[in-house]
Amino acid sequence: MERRDLLKAAVLGGMVSADQLVAGARQAGAPPAGDSRRPAPSDRIRIGMIGVGNFGTLNQRQFMSNPDVDVVAVCDASQTAMDKAVAATDGRAKAVADYRRLLEDRNVDAVVITTPEHWHSIMCIDACDAGKDVYVEKPVAHHIRDGRLMVEAARRHNRIVQVGTQQRSGAHFQRAVRYVQEGRIGEVYYATVWHHSHRAAPPAKVTGGPPPGLNWDLWLGPAPQLSYDDVLSGGRRGYWSLWGGMITEWGSHLTDIVLWALKAQAPRTATAVGGLFERRDGEIPDILQASYTFPGFVFHYSILGHNTYGLNGDAGAARFGSFGIQFHGTKGTLFVDRSGFRLTPQPRRVLEENQPPSPGSSDSRQPGYYYPTDVLPEHSETSEQHAPHVRNFLDCVKSRSRPIADIEEGHRTNVVNRLGNIAYRLGRQLKWDAVKEEVVGDAEANSLVVGEYRAPWIPKGL
Numbered sequence: 001m002e003r004r005d006l007l008k009a010a011v012l013g014g015m016v017s018a019d020q021l022v023a024g025a026r027q028a029g030a031p032p033a034g035d036s037r038r039p040a041p042s043d044r045i046r047i048g049m050i051g052v053g054n055f056g057t058l059n060q061r062q063f064m065s066n067p068d069v070d071v072v073a074v075c076d077a078s079q080t081a082m083d084k085a086v087a088a089t090d091g092r093a094k095a096v097a098d099y100r101r102l103l104e105d106r107n108v109d110a111v112v113i114t115t116p117e118h119w120h121s122i123m124c125i126d127a128c129d130a131g132k133d134v135y136v137e138k139p140v141a142h143h144i145r146d147g148r149l150m151v152e153a154a155r156r157h158n159r160i161v162q163v164g165t166q167q168r169s170g171a172h173f174q175r176a177v178r179y180v181q182e183g184r185i186g187e188v189y190y191a192t193v194w195h196h197s198h199r200a201a202p203p204a205k206v207t208g209g210p211p212p213g214l215n216w217d218l219w220l221g222p223a224p225q226l227s228y229d230d231v232l233s234g235g236r237r238g239y240w241s242l243w244g245g246m247i248t249e250w251g252s253h254l255t256d257i258v259l260w261a262l263k264a265q266a267p268r269t270a271t272a273v274g275g276l277f278e279r280r281d282g283e284i285p286d287i288l289q290a291s292y293t294f295p296g297f298v299f300h301y302s303i304l305g306h307n308t309y310g311l312n313g314d315a316g317a318a319r320f321g322s323f324g325i326q327f328h329g330t331k332g333t334l335f336v337d338r339s340g341f342r343l344t345p346q347p348r349r350v351l352e353e354n355q356p357p358s359p360g361s362s363d364s365r366q367p368g369y370y371y372p373t374d375v376l377p378e379h380s381e382t383s384e385q386h387a388p389h390v391r392n393f394l395d396c397v398k399s400r401s402r403p404i405a406d407i408e409e410g411h412r413t414n415v416v417n418r419l420g421n422i423a424y425r426l427g428r429q430l431k432w433d434a435v436k437e438e439v440v441g442d443a444e445a446n447s448l449v450v451g452e453y454r455a456p457w458i459p460k461g462l
Contacts, residue, residue, distance in 0.1 A: 045397055048073040048108040048132075050099050050123055052085035055137065056114035059164075060085060062390050063112060069394065072107055075099045079213035097215070099123060103130035110160075110397055113137060118223050118242055121146035121459050124161065124407075128153035129460065133160040133397050135390070138252035139244060140410040142222075143451030144418050146459045147411040148437055153460070154407050162393040162403040163410030165256050167338065169389035172380045173257060176336040180261040184375060185329030185343065188262060192328075193254035194302040194311050195246050197321035199278060200286075206232035222457035238282025241452075244421055245284040246303045250323055251417040252410070257325050257336065258299060259412055266434035267292040267299070267416055272424035278306040290420030301420060312342075331374040340380045345373030422448045 045068055049060050052074050063069050074085040075096045082095040096102045103111070103126055110133040113123050121141040127134045134154075140163055141147035154161040167173045180188060210216040210228040220226060223241045236242040243249075258264070274288035286305030291298065308316025312335045316322030324337040332345045348371065355368035389405070396403040415437070422445050423430050431440040439445035453459070 043398075044068050044070055045394055046070050046072045046107055046109045048075065048102050048105070048111045049085060049093075050075050050102070050111055050113045051115035051119075051137075052076045053078055053081040054114075056081075056112075057085070057088075058386075059112050059114045059135075059137075059390075060088060062386055064089070065387070066391065066394055073102050073105060075102050077215045077219040080211075097218075100126065103127055103132060108132065110134065114164075116219075116236065116242065117244065117248070118142045119221050121150050122222060122457055124150045125153040125460050128157045128159045128161070131157060131159075133393075135162045135164065135393050136407075136410075137164040138410060139248040139417065140252075140407060140414050142244070143449065144415050144437065145450045146462065147414045149459050149461045151407050151411050158400075160393070160396045160400065160403060161407035162389075162396065163252075163405040163407060164389070165253055165405045165410060165413070166385040166389035167253050167257060168260065168405045169392055170338070170385035171383035172341055173336060173383070173385070175380065176334055176341045177257065177261040179334060179343070180327050180329070181263070184331070185327060185334050186331030186346070186374070188327045188329045189297050190300075190328040191258045191262065191297060191326065192300040192302065192311055193251070193258060193323075193325045194304075195250040195254070195321065195323040196302070196304040196308045196310055196316055197246070198308055198316075199306050202279070203233060203235045220454070222453040224452075224454060234282055237284055240283050240421075240425075243284065244418065245288065246305075247288055247290060247301060247420050248414070248417045251301060251420075252413055254323065254325050255299075255301065255416050256405075256409065256413040258327075259416070260409070261327065262294070262297060264294050264297075264299075265412065267294050267419065267432055269293045269429055269431055270416075270419035270423045271429040272420045274303070274424055285424065288420070288424060290423065292416060292419070299416075301417075338385065339382050343375065343378040345375050345377055347371035347373050418449075 047063055047069055049056060049071055052060055053076060060071060064071055071089050071093050073094050073096055074082050076082045076085070086093050086095050102108060111127050113120060113134060113136040115123065117139050120136055120139070124134050124136050141150060150161070153159070179185060206229050208229070216228050226239065231239070231242070237245070270290065270292050272288060272290035274285035276282065276285055278286045288303040290301040302311060308321035310316055310322030310324060312324055312326060314322045314324070324335055327334045330346065332343055335342045349369055350372060352368050352370060392404050419430055419432060425448065426445055430442065430445055433440050438449060450462070453462070
């Protein structure tokens with residue numbers, strides 16, 4: 001049997017974020033057609049891109065930089081975005097408006113889904129049912145229940161499903177996780193993550209409806225029938241039906257590393273407080289503080305939309321403001337973000353021998369003590385993340401091994417972040433049953449666990 005017949009993986013269909021219809025050029029350095037370095041056709045992976053605007057252009061560029069990849073089809077709700085994506089392949093890819101037709105294409109081995117999050121689960125499940133492997137962007141799903149359906153579809157059809165949480169493929173993130181798991185910083189009873197961002201400018205008022213070439217009804221898909229002008233004027237970030245806020249946007253990366261390092265499966269409880277303070281329109285809070293209890297540790301997530309000062313003392317002058325992950329252990333504190341990591345030893349307070357009794361004092365320090373540590377300070381620089389993450393997916397498509405960011409891991413992270421949102425929306429603590437994947441004794445909360453979908457776009461199995 002030919003390699004290409006073994007590599008059934010899916011693609012196409014997609015939606016750019018309507019206000020960011022951007023496409024990119026082919027990445028420089030990709031071997032041209034006929035290059036002797038290119039693998040034989042039987043060893044190549046034929047990719048369909050679903051969603052080729054905004055970050056989809058970066059994903060397309062990254063996949064095309066691999067010599068064993070052919071982007072053979074692109075799909076998007078925007079004709080403009082599709083035209084640019086086809087041009088990036090020098091016209092070799094075909095444009096298909098309906099992702100379902102692309103999933104029927106036997107020339108497509110795998111798909112890359114880079115659409116708004118409310119489309120992720122439906123497209124991923126359909127792709128698995130069509131016998132395709134999937135690289136799906138985070139967050140894996142718009143709700144909790146549809147994330148579990150994605151896992152079931154992947155297992156049912158023995159599909160490779162990689163989540164776009166590329167931090168897992170960064171060498172310095174892997175080292176940080178290893179340090180925690182090896183006990184380098186002792187027992188960790190508290191972990192915190194944060195995303196503190198710059199004040200956002202209010203969006204401009206939009207009138208006149210969708211631009212030519214944009215299928216707005218298709219872009220909405222399972223979301224409620226909202227008008228283009230309303231969504232663009234307020235931003236999709238103002239609607240729970242379109243977005244989960246920063247706790248699912250950045251939390252897909254940040255929470256993921258905490259669960260990985262601490263080998264955590266699911267929280268026992270979730271609670272959250274917050275509100276709309278800086279920007280008072282819309283539904284999604286610009287300040288959110290979510291706390292969770294896990295077996296053996298407490299986890300906290302902090303979101304600020306008006307101040308960039310980080311919980312590690314970083315002023316947050318970078319493009320994203322301040323974001324990071326911090327593990328507080330009995331022997332030290334480990335901070336990690338995309339720029340590197342820093343291990344700060346935990347000092348112990350020890351009295352020097354042969355010292356006279358220490359006099360009573362209200363000062364913060366007393367004479368006669370020294371402060372040893374059990375570990376030495378350490379820091380690292382950054383490491384490549386996106387490129388090796390894509391490569392890991394491609395290698396797993398060939399080997400059929402589980403990828404480093406398997407769909408099950410992405411689902412577990414999504415559960416934590418979505419529970420924070422549900423706790424905030426309902427204003428009460430939630431008790432989570434990890435086996436049944438439901439909130440204990442709370443029908444209103446469980447309705448949000450399942451979510452709502454506009455027909456006919458309902459995930460299979462719901």
